[in-house]
Amino acid sequence: MAETPGRPGAATGKLLFDVSVPGRRATAFPACDVPESPLPSADLLRDDLRLPELSEGEVVRYFTHLSSLNYSIESGMYPLGSCTMKYNPKRNEDVARMPGFAWAHPLTPAASAQGALQVLFDLQQCLVNITGMAGAGLAPMAGAHGELAGVLMIRAYHDARGDTGRRKILVPDSAHGTNPATAAMAGYAVVSIRSDVHGNCDMEHLRSELRPDVAGMMLTQPNTLGLFDTQIEAIAAALHQHGALLYGDGANMNALLGRTKPGAMGFDVMHLNLHKTFSTPHGGGGPGAGPVVAAPHLLEYLPAPIVEHREGSLHFAVPANSIGPMSGFAGNFGVLLRAYAYIRTLGADGLREVADNAVLNANYVRSQLTDVYALKHDRPCMHEVVLNGTRQKAKGVNTLAIAKRLIDYGFHPPTIYFPLIVEEALMIEPTETESRETLDAFIAAMRAIAEETEHDPEVMLSAPHYAPVGKLDEATAARRPYLRWRPEPADAPVADG
Numbered sequence: 001m002a003e004t005p006g007r008p009g010a011a012t013g014k015l016l017f018d019v020s021v022p023g024r025r026a027t028a029f030p031a032c033d034v035p036e037s038p039l040p041s042a043d044l045l046r047d048d049l050r051l052p053e054l055s056e057g058e059v060v061r062y063f064t065h066l067s068s069l070n071y072s073i074e075s076g077m078y079p080l081g082s083c084t085m086k087y088n089p090k091r092n093e094d095v096a097r098m099p100g101f102a103w104a105h106p107l108t109p110a111a112s113a114q115g116a117l118q119v120l121f122d123l124q125q126c127l128v129n130i131t132g133m134a135g136a137g138l139a140p141m142a143g144a145h146g147e148l149a150g151v152l153m154i155r156a157y158h159d160a161r162g163d164t165g166r167r168k169i170l171v172p173d174s175a176h177g178t179n180p181a182t183a184a185m186a187g188y189a190v191v192s193i194r195s196d197v198h199g200n201c202d203m204e205h206l207r208s209e210l211r212p213d214v215a216g217m218m219l220t221q222p223n224t225l226g227l228f229d230t231q232i233e234a235i236a237a238a239l240h241q242h243g244a245l246l247y248g249d250g251a252n253m254n255a256l257l258g259r260t261k262p263g264a265m266g267f268d269v270m271h272l273n274l275h276k277t278f279s280t281p282h283g284g285g286g287p288g289a290g291p292v293v294a295a296p297h298l299l300e301y302l303p304a305p306i307v308e309h310r311e312g313s314l315h316f317a318v319p320a321n322s323i324g325p326m327s328g329f330a331g332n333f334g335v336l337l338r339a340y341a342y343i344r345t346l347g348a349d350g351l352r353e354v355a356d357n358a359v360l361n362a363n364y365v366r367s368q369l370t371d372v373y374a375l376k377h378d379r380p381c382m383h384e385v386v387l388n389g390t391r392q393k394a395k396g397v398n399t400l401a402i403a404k405r406l407i408d409y410g411f412h413p414p415t416i417y418f419p420l421i422v423e424e425a426l427m428i429e430p431t432e433t434e435s436r437e438t439l440d441a442f443i444a445a446m447r448a449i450a451e452e453t454e455h456d457p458e459v460m461l462s463a464p465h466y467a468p469v470g471k472l473d474e475a476t477a478a479r480r481p482y483l484r485w486r487p488e489p490a491d492a493p494v495a496d497g
């Protein structure tokens with residue numbers, strides 16, 4: 001493992017305890033000029049608590065250095081397919097921090113919070129317009145959370161009609177893992193539907209599984225192969241003919257904004273990831289927002305609360321047969337604010353440009369790499385492209401090694417080994433916010449890596465060489481995480497975490 005190049009005076013590569021000097025302090029207190037009073041009990045003092053001793057400057061440098069070891073969207077391109085890790089305008093952060101919004105208490109009476117309710121009401125309308133649906137509920141706090149709300153709405157719809165024999169949800173084999181997990185959490189059995197040779201839904205398989213016990217299908221459009229399924233209207237019609245509903249996974253809407261609307265394709269209910277498409281930086285587990293939008297026949301089941309106009313002012317309301325609340329209060333208000341600011345600053349034309357550039361960038365990357373990396377479904381993609389490392393694997397270098405080597409070239413790796421139906425998958429989503437120069441640098445790195453596979457496989461198999469840590473034992477890292485600094489050697493028994 002190579003050392004990180006050091007800066008003079010920085011605590012580079014060392015643990016906090018290594019730079020500790022006994023007796024060194026951040027603060028020197030003046031001599032006590034009041035009578036001393038004894039501490040309550042000697043039992044409260046721990047002699048065994050070893051703490052590093054440093055000056056304030058050393059502590060600040062240490063943590064500043066640690067923060068610079070993290071890769072982030074602020075430090076470089078993040079081509080993580082299906083995650084839409086784009087750069088988000090900082091002005092939307094300012095909007096979310098405006099004191100009138102940031103300090104609004106969730107229990108403020110509606111009469112005193114009309115401004116905040118107006119934002120929520122307008123955002124509901126924006127999402128309805130963007131998706132071509134009839135109504136929106138903003139309460140779910142993540143994509144998977146929105147999925148659960150949507151599938152519970154499908155269940156409520158069937159139940160309300162006395163149609164209680166529907167026990168299955170269909171999920172394509174290319175789907176994001178949250179889809180089958182959601183269907184199972186909502187009490188359904190999951191039936192996997194094959195993809196055909198073009199990367200679309202296999203219509204024959206779909207029709208053969210469409211029995212009276214099917215409640216619905218969860219579909220991602222464009223799908224997780226980055227491909228637009230041109231059979232979408234036929235899929236929706238087939239489901240509806242059998243009394244089943246079509247759920248849309250709209251986590252990544254970048255490709256569709258302003259170009260087409262899921263409502264027009266026949267979707268009955270879907271969720272959106274505001275933290276992917278609509279300007280909340282994400283990663284590390286949150287915060288997020290996964291609003292659901294629904295067609296007219298599902299509006300009464302939307303999660304509570306929704307914001308409504310009544311007698312000249314805005315109010316929180318519970319839809320007639322709501323599946324109930326999905327979160328405390330009205331959802332992740334700060335995330336909703338960012339999405340609102342993003343949508344209103346871009347406007348309809350700006351959103352369409354987002355989609356155009358997201359698709360253009362992904363196809364540019366595709367066009368520049370398919371002579372060196374294999375492509376299972378050779379057709380224009382939408383906002384992401386799924387290449388694969390099968391040619392490199394045949395030479396003894398797997399996709400994991402390609403991903404790790406990319407770190408040495410200064411890029412975050414793309415999503416790998418997903419979707420599951422593409423062997424050695426490399427799922428690249430450049431997003432609309434990267435410049436031509438950045439895309440070219442990424443392409444050059446991917447090409448250099450393909451070249452190394454031919455001539456220097458050893459350097460690849462042991463990568464990364466220039467990262468703060470080398471190749472990790474990921475299974476042990478996940479099973480025995482070190483969640484806090486400790487003075488013991490790193491292999492000491494884990495006391496917490």
Ligand SMILES: *Cc1c(COP(=O)(O)O)cnc(C)c1O
Binds near residue numbers: 144252
């Ligand atoms: C990210 C993603 C999800 C899940 O969203 P979370 O906010 O992480 O729960 C679901 N489906 C697709 C296609 C996604 O990319």
